[in-house]
Every structure is written in C-alpha cells, then in structure tokens.
Amino acid sequence: MTTIAEELDALAEDFDLLDDWESQLEYVIDLGRALPRLEESERSDANRVRGCSSQVWVVSERADDGRLAFRAESDAQIPQGLIAVLLKLYSGRRPEEIRALDPQTAVDRLKLGSMLTSQRANGLAAMVERIRREAAA
Amino acid sequence: MSFDPHSIRDQFPILGRRVNGAPLVYLDNAASAQKPNAVIDSMAQRMRTSYANVHRGLHTLANETTEAYEAARGIVAEYLGADRDEIVFTRGGTEAINLVAGSLGVGMAEGDEVVLTEMEHHSNIVPWHLLRERKGVVLRFARVAEDGSLDVEHLMGLLGPRTRVVALTHMSNVLGTINPVQAVTEAAHAVGAKVLVDGCQGAVHATPDVKAIGCDFYVFTGHKLYGPTGIGVLYGKAEALAAMPPWQGGGEMIESVSIGRVTYAEPPMRFEAGTPPIVEAIGLGAAIDWLAQFDRQAVHAHEKALYERALERINGANWFRQIGTAPGKGAILAFTVEGAHAHDIAQVLDKYGVAVRAGQHCAEPLMRRFDVTSSVRASFALYNTLEEADAFADALVKARQFFV
Numbered sequence: 001m002t003t004i005a006e007e008l009d010a011l012a013e014d015f016d017l018l019d020d021w022e023s024q025l026e027y028v029i030d031l032g033r034a035l036p037r038l039e040e041s042e043r044s045d046a047n048r049v050r051g052c053s054s055q056v057w058v059v060s061e062r063a064d065d066g067r068l069a070f071r072a073e074s075d076a077q078i079p080q081g082l083i084a085v086l087l088k089l090y091s092g093r094r095p096e097e098i099r100a101l102d103p104q105t106a107v108d109r110l111k112l113g114s115m116l117t118s119q120r121a122n123g124l125a126a127m128v129e130r131i132r133r134e135a136a137a
Numbered sequence: 138m139s140f141d142p143h144s145i146r147d148q149f150p151i152l153g154r155r156v157n158g159a160p161l162v163y164l165d166n167a168a169s170a171q172k173p174n175a176v177i178d179s180m181a182q183r184m185r186t187s188y189a190n191v192h193r194g195l196h197t198l199a200n201e202t203t204e205a206y207e208a209a210r211g212i213v214a215e216y217l218g219a220d221r222d223e224i225v226f227t228r229g230g231t232e233a234i235n236l237v238a239g240s241l242g243v244g245m246a247e248g249d250e251v252v253l254t255e256m257e258h259h260s261n262i263v264p265w266h267l268l269r270e271r272k273g274v275v276l277r278f279a280r281v282a283e284d285g286s287l288d289v290e291h292l293m294g295l296l297g298p299r300t301r302v303v304a305l306t307h308m309s310n311v312l313g314t315i316n317p318v319q320a321v322t323e324a325a326h327a328v329g330a331k332v333l334v335d336g337c338q339g340a341v342h343a344t345p346d347v348k349a350i351g352c353d354f355y356v357f358t359g360h361k362l363y364g365p366t367g368i369g370v371l372y373g374k375a376e377a378l379a380a381m382p383p384w385q386g387g388g389e390m391i392e393s394v395s396i397g398r399v400t401y402a403e404p405p406m407r408f409e410a411g412t413p414p415i416v417e418a419i420g421l422g423a424a425i426d427w428l429a430q431f432d433r434q435a436v437h438a439h440e441k442a443l444y445e446r447a448l449e450r451i452n453g454a455n456w457f458r459q460i461g462t463a464p465g466k467g468a469i470l471a472f473t474v475e476g477a478h479a480h481d482i483a484q485v486l487d488k489y490g491v492a493v494r495a496g497q498h499c500a501e502p503l504m505r506r507f508d509v510t511s512s513v514r515a516s517f518a519l520y521n522t523l524e525e526a527d528a529f530a531d532a533l534v535k536a537r538q539f540f541v
Contacts, residue, residue: 021157021488025539054480054511075510076478077540114157115484
C-alpha cells in the first residue's frame with residue numbers, strides 16, 4: 001500500500017493536470033460518483049456529522065493491526081467528491097500516519113481551497129474532525 | 138412611478154467588485170443586504186468626528202452623540218408609525234424576540250400557550266422553546282398550505298383562553314409569503330393574547346405600519362434594511378412595554394439603585410441595559426433616511442419584477458421546483474433542483490459570481506413541512522437589476538449541468 005505522502009503526490013499530479021475550475025469540479029464530482037455508497041442502515045443519526053446545508057455520514061472500522069478504515073458519504077455531490085479525496089488519503093492508515101497529515105496541507109497542495117470554503121456548511125470539517133478523533137483514540 | 142436601480146448602484150461600493158472573475162450578482166439579500174455610502178459614511182463620520190457614550194455625559198461629544206442616537210430612535214419611530222418611546226434598540230431581531238419572550242415569560246405559567254407558525258425563522262421559535270423548557274409553556278404551530286400561504290383558519294382554531302402570545306412573521310424568509318398580520322392580530326386580541334410580528338423581512342419588503350397592523354410588538358433588524366449589523370429594533374405598544382419587567386439588568390435601565398433595592402426606568406430605557414450599539418443605531422437611522430427618498434411601492438414593484446424575470450427564465454424546466462407561490466408574495470425565490478443538492482448548486486453559482494443561500498435557512502420546521510432537506514434561495518433587493526436576474530437564471534442552468 002502507498003503511504004499518505006505518496007497518495008498525496010499522486011493526487012496532486014492528477015489535480016495539476018486540470019487547468020480550470022470547471023474541469024477540477026468535474027473531476028471531483030467524478031471521484032465522488034465512483035465512491036461506493038453506504039448501506040441504508042449506515043446512514044444513521046449516530047454516523048452523521050452535521051453540516052448546515054448538506055450532510056455527511058462516516059463509518060469507521062479498526063483492523064487488528066490498528067489501521068483505521070473509513071467509509072463516508074454525503075447527500076451532495078461536491079462534498080461527496082471531496083470525501084473521496086479525503087478517504088484516499090486517510091483510510092486504511094495507522095493512527096500515527098493520520099495524525100501526521102494536517103488536512104490543511106492536503107487542501108493547499110491540491111488547491112481545493114475554493115471548494116472547501118464552506119467546510120462548516122457541508123460537514124467536511126466535522127468529518128475531518130471525526131477522522132482525527134478516531135486516530136487520537 | 139418606476140424605480141431604476143442603475144441610478145443608485147454606484148452608491149453601494151461593494152456592488153462594483155468581482156467574484157471569481159465575474160461581476161458580483163448579490164442575491165443573498167434576505168440574509169443580509171449591502172450598505173450604501175450614506176450608511177457607511179454616517180458611521181465612519183460619527184466615529185471620526187463626534188463620538189462618546191450616550192445619555193450620561195456632561196460634555197459636548199456625549200451630548201452630540203446622544204442627540205444623534207435619539208434622533209435615530211425618532212427616525213425608526215416614524216418609519217414604523219410609532220411614538221419614539223415605543224422604540225427599543227436591541228442588538229438585532231433575535232435579541233428583540235428574546236427580550237419579549239424573556240420579559241413576558243416572567244408572568245407565564247405552565248399550560249399557557251404560545252401560537253407560532255410553521256414558517257417561522259428559528260429566531261422566532263427557539264426563544265419560545267426556552268419558555269416551554271423553563272415554564273412549561275405549550276407551543277402550537279399554525280400550518281402552512283401547499284402554496285406557502287399561512288393556513289389562517291388553522292391558526293384561528295389554535296387560539297383559546299390560554300393563548301398568551303401569537304408570534305408570527307410578517308414575511309417568510311424562505312417562502313416570501315406576506316402574512317395577513319392585521320387579521321391575525323384582531324383574532325388574537327379577541328382572546329386576550331399579545332401579538333408579536335417578526336418584521337426582519339417585512340420591515341424591508343412589506344409595509345411595517347404598526348398602527349395599521351395593530352400588533353403589540355414588531356421587531357426587525359438593521360442589517361437587512363441596508364443598515365449595519367449589531368442593531369435591531371423592538372417596537373412595543375406603550376402600554377405593553379409599560380407593563381413589562383426588565384429583561385436584562387445593567388446601567389442605563391435603572392432609575393435608582395441601592396444596596397437593598399432597584400427601581401427601573403420607564404420604557405424604552407428600561408429595556409436598554411448597558412451601553413447600546415450607538416454607532417449602529419445611528420447607521421440604521423441613516424439607512425432609513427436614505428430609503429425615504431424612494432417611493433416604497435415603486436421599490437417593491439421593482440423587486441417583484443426581478444423575481445418574476447428570474448422565474449420566467451427558469452420556470453417550466455422540469456428539474457425546477459419552487460417552494461412558496463402564495464399570492465402577493467415578496468421577492469424571494471426558494472427552490473430545489475432535481476438531481477442536484479442545493480449546496481452543490483450554490484457553490485457553483487458562486488463560481489459564476491452569483492451569491493445565493495443554500496440550506497435550511499434557519500427554518501427547519503418549514504423545510505420538514507415541504508419535505509426537503511435543503512433548498513436554494515435567491516432573494517432580491519432594490520439595487521438588483523433585470524440583467525442580474527438573467528445572469529442568475531443563466532448561471533443556474535449551467536450549474537445544474539455539472540450534476541446531471
């Protein structure tokens with residue numbers, strides 16, 4: 001498995017090929033569409049992190065070797081795409097790896113800032129918070 | 138008499154800016170309106186040239202500032218058709234409602250009832266929930282019909298001997314519905330209930346004539362009326378305010394204080410504890426003065442024309458579902474787009490320079506009523522143009538393409 005750093009490099013390479021916001025947006029939406037959906041039962045109140053205008057559900061599992069796997073879904077498409085990016089970076093990692101990657105670094109590197117301006121509204125900030133909390137536990 | 142927005146746009150410096158490379162099309166006016174130079178300058182001028190605390194100084198700046206602050210109270214009173222002593226300055230519409238709920242709540246008992254509507258903003262729901270939690274007050278919600286109009290008959294049916302307050306919005310911040318507040322007031326008074334009208338939208342886009350409405354309380358906020366944030370208004374009928382205990386304690390609201398006893402000032406000072414938002418009140422006065430140069434009906438007709446233009450360009454699209462089509466409604470366009478989340482649409486509209494709101498608009502019960510988790514809202518103001526209504530509609534069509 002690739003490391004977080006390698007994954008971030010690979011993502012950055014992909015994103016660098018996109019030269020305008022329209023293609024970046026289309027790419028993010030496509031990543032989201034390719035993401036497996038959660039089970040109906042997993043879109044529960046317990047798994048929901050609240051956003052103001054859209055919602056995100058997060059499911060986490062800890063493997064025997066301590067690695068944390070995350071699956072997540074949003075009811076909106078742009079957040080869903082950004083979730084796909086976050087999961088590529090954070091899912092299947094050891095807690096110390098997760099703790100080592102500042103989400104802002106990834107956002108800056110991938111130039112996703114403009115899509116993340118409404119983090120609080122779309123629940124992504126709460127999702128990152130949840131991921132980091134799991135990794136701290 | 139028609140209203141030409143082009144003649145006033147250059148008085149709003151912010152409208153000249155570009156967002157994401159496109160000219161700003163600001164259609165989030167129901168959340169907060171932009172400010173004309175008249176407001177910005179009056180506040181800056183105040184702080185630059187004559188500022189001090191109000192009401193207690195014996196020096197020139199204190200007197201000048203007090204005069205300007207009290208002049209603003211007079212301007213607000215005239216705007217609402219009220220007496221100046223009936224105007225309490227608050228920090229916003231939310232605080233004004235909390236003041237009324239908090240003060241009236243002192244005299245309420247378990248089982249007393251407050252009647253609200255399903256279309257209320259959270260600021261006209263939560264303060265009453267606090268009374269439910271603290272006092273055992275029962276909240277009743279009048280239904281909203283499918284077209285977004287208030288089910289007045291249902292509301293009337295909720296009125297009874299235990300109804301203490303009816304609190305409803307003059308104009309819905311989501312649906313744009315303008316409610317028959319006068320008729321509701323009459324019916325509420327017939328059962329001995331007090332009436333609070335939330336005029337945060339109505340003070341801007343309807344006719345906030347408190348004497349004609351007959352309500353006991355009318356609240357609005359400055360920042361949606363082209364004024365600053367941090368200032369709101371509570372109008373209360375003189376006899377209603379006189380009978381109410383203070384809500385917050387502090388300086389300015391007392392007559393005398395001793396170790397064992399306090400006596401309170403008469404309204405409105407009784408309800409203005411502490412240093413008020415002085416500069417903001419003066420800015421609000423400037424906003425109302427500025428608005429007074431325009432014919433109110435012409436401004437409303439212009440806003441309605443913008444709304445209708447946008448609707449005309451989109452309506453009929455099979456992916457567009459409007460929420461709120463009540464007759465006589467104001468210039469607020471709330472809608473959902475089939476196949477795309479409101480959040481996604483708003484985010485892409487921003488890329489085209491178009492600012493709208495998406496979400497629940499602080500009106501969760503209403504969203505539930507219409508069975509949507511969120512909606513997009515475009516809300517028009519006097520400075521918007523027909524070209525902007527077109528730009529919004531065109532951007533919406535383009536934005537949708539990303540998601541289907």
